[in-house]
Amino acid sequence: MSKLPPALLYLTIYNPTLKPTAPIADDDEDAEEQAHILFYTARERAVSRDRMLRQIGLAKALINFADMLAPEDVCENVHSQSRRMVMLSPEPGFWMHACVELAKSPRQSPSSKGKKGKDKDKDKGKEPEPEVVYDYHDGSVQDEYLRSHLLRGYEQFKLLHGSFASVLGTLGQQALELQLERFFTVWAWRWDLEEDSDFGKHLGLSLHPLHRAIQDALDKFASQIPQPSEAAPFLLAPPHFVPSTFYTRSSLVSSLPLFILSRIPPPPQLTFAPPNAPQIYVPPHEDDTKPMVDRFANTTMTATRDAMEATGSAFVALGNSMDVRKWNWPGYLTFGKGARKSGPASPEKTERGLHDGDPETDAAYRAAESATELAHRFDGELHVRIDTESLHDAMSSIGVAPRSRAASFSDDLAARSAERFTPSPPPDGALPDASHLTPSADPSSSAAVDPDALPPSLSHSISSQPPSQPPSCSPPPPTFFTYPVFIAPREDPQRTARRQLLYLVREQLAVAFLAPVNAEHSDEDLASLHAAVAALLTDVQDLIAENKVNESLELYSATKILQPKDKHIIITENGTTLASPGFTSRSEHLYNGEQLITEMDALEVFSRTQGPQHWHIARRERACSVYMEISRKETSLTDVDNELAGVVRRFREL
Structure with a gap:
């Protein structure tokens, strides 16, 4: 039978020294115990207060009992037949407690082994089915792995919000509870105890095989940064890490490189794209929704390519022997508008310039219109470039419409896309200027467009001078991304202070460093630093490429x-x-x-x-x-x- 992986049962964070902030009712005996709890989440969606207090009370009792027997040792782990309990104190007075269920395999109950098929049918209505019995695998969860993962989660929280004590002292208990709820609820239920238990990840960050050569180039770059000992630069080449000598001397922990690793987008997947497919460029984003924006772009590109491919190639293979108007399109290319019925030409159809009895014309027009409507569903984060010449050639090659009408429709698509996808001005220093990516009208063109030959819903957005040449879609030059983080000195890990993190990402490589304290960077300083980082990334790319060539030339017996x-x-x-x-x-x-x-x-x-x-x-x-x-x-x-x-x-x- 199938084996069930280990799973987190509940996770809690509490402080036994906290007192209730509100008046306590006389009959409420558990109010003081409840005031100790800062965060709680469980596999069950709803847990009663009594059960919550019993679980945390058991952890407190075990810690106190172990302290009575051996004051120098702290109770860290408790084993049972089916569970593992882990207690961790990352800061004085604060405790993180997690309970994990071991991996288990269901087995047949002893009471049902002696029964045969007929006996089971006879007793089916008399006796209830026996409960499932599980065999638990004791070696499926390791104590050291659980403790290191909890500590890694605490370090990530401290990096983004500050230590528990600093948040409690500056913002209060309610703010601390809110921040713990927002961070650890997501963190806890992303925790895959089976996949994340790799021994290499448990030990720490993996050095790049060429870390010696890369570190020399990184130290050379660090010498150009003001106060390099405070900046502590490092380089990331997922999943590897290369620290500078200044980083190894600093008090920075592994949570900072892990945070940057989570913000590096995955490598692009190579998929087939027809030559007439539009290109979509997603500029870098600075908030935590960057992976979602990337998925949005991939979804838009795939759907638009499908529509354009249908326009340029799919209907060519049908020939003139099939009437696609008789097909019942169940919302695939209509986007909720419903399928159109075949029949005599309507006034609306005549106004759009579609030919009665020409199935290729109607289908191609609907496909292109669906692609335009799909593009309008997204906000100003996406920049669309539509290849008007390729769209015109694709439509004219299958006899969709006269040349002027097809050209004006493709120009309409470009103009509508330019109107809908012009980005809003970004904040200063946040994002690069990508306004040049938006298609615009070419003032040198003198071709006129007849609005009467276009659909009424599109004619209002057509310029009198449509673009004659498609604009270039080269990405804007990269710039530094900034993010506020909280760093603590080595001598006092709980006294966190806010610092500014600067990092630059290029083709799965990232260089990051901390801005010096109380230092202001002018545009010239940032430009020189940007040039130095770009040169460093180029050198690292050359080193990695040369190493790959040498590995490919190695002979294997x-x-x-x-x-x-x-x-x-x-x-x-x-x-x-x-x-x-x-x-x-x-x-x-x-x-x-x-x-x-x-x-x-x-x-x-x-x-x-x-x-x-x-x-x-x-x-x-x-x-x-x-x-x-x-x-x-x-x-x-x-x-x-x-x-x-x-x-x-x-x-x-x-």
Whole structure:
């Protein structure tokens, strides 16, 4: 039977030192306990107050009981047959508590094993069906992973809003509860405990394989920034990370690069586009809805391409032997207007210039009109460029209408798009000026358009001088994006202060740094910094391209191709990782090895599975920790130790 993955049951944040802010009723005995709760969310949509207080009260009791037995140790994890409870105190007085259900597999109930099919039918109306019994998988969830993920969520919240104590002291308890509700509700239910439990992601940010060469170029750029120690620049090449030497000396945590990684758009997908398809450009956006804007653009491009492809190619294959007016279009190209019935030409049809008995004309016109109506559904964020010449050629090649009429209709589309998609002026420094992307009329053209030959709904927007040449659709030059973040000094992690983050994204590469405190940048300073960042990104792109060429020229023998690859990952003293290509692992042996060498002061841990006979190794070195998986058969302990020593030696030679 299918295995159900682990799942979050509930998550809460509380502070036992808080007091009620409103008067307490005499009969309300739980008002003080309820005042401790700052945030609560559960898998059930609605949870009673009594159940909420019981769950949080159990966590408080476990922490207090462990403190009585061992004051120097804090209760962090509690195991049961089906659940894992994690308690984390990111700040003094504040606690984060999560309860997770283990992965489980349903099995047949013992009471129903002895019954056969006929007996089940007889007893079907007499006895209720037995409850489903589950077998829980103890190794499906690791304590270290749960704690690190909760801590990562806290660091993300502190980066965007400030520490719990700072928000409580400056804005009050109600504002803190509101910010926790907005952030952690979304964060908690995006948490996929099975997919996000990769051991490499758990350890930290992955260094780029060319991080040494890239770091030299990054340090050279950092020398051009005022106060580079406070700016702490770094570079991102998803999913890899390259810090500068100033970043490694700063108090910045991994939440800042992770935040920038979430704002880098995914690489574009290569799809077939007909030559007559319009091009859509989405300028960079600065708010949190950028992924949604990207999806909006992809949806618009796909639907518009479908309509234009139908105009230019689909109806050509039909020939003159089929009457498409007799087809019942169930809203596919009508967008809610309903299908048109075939019959004699109506006055409206004659006014539009459509020919009675010409199915290609009617269908092509409807397809182009649907594409225009689809474009009007979106706001000024999207800029549409319609290739009028290609649209004219496509319509005239199938005999849609006379040349003047087809040209005026295509020009109408361009003019309507220019009117509907002219962007509003952006705030200063927020977005680049993309007004030159909007199609406009060419003053040098002297061709006149007859408004009487156009539909009444479109004739009012036609200029007397339509564009004769399509404008260029080159994207505007990139500019810095800014975002306010909260940074805390190393000596006082709870005293967060607001800083300005500047970053630039180009083709899956991003460079980010913090603006100096109390420093004002002139336009000349920003222009020089922008030129330096552009040169840095060009150098990094050349390094990555050269490395790909060298990898493609490397020869592989049949033994290397067929032999299972050994996987390893090294965590450095700066908290970053350097892994072998394609490292992915969710092995509980690696998690156990990490716990033994970090908490039990073990030097090395070797473990071997009985099924596929794989080796799992964890070793603590002087300036790093190494974790390795060897999946080759008939590998002895000596061979494993030699492979591990070779990995450590190559890392020190970097």
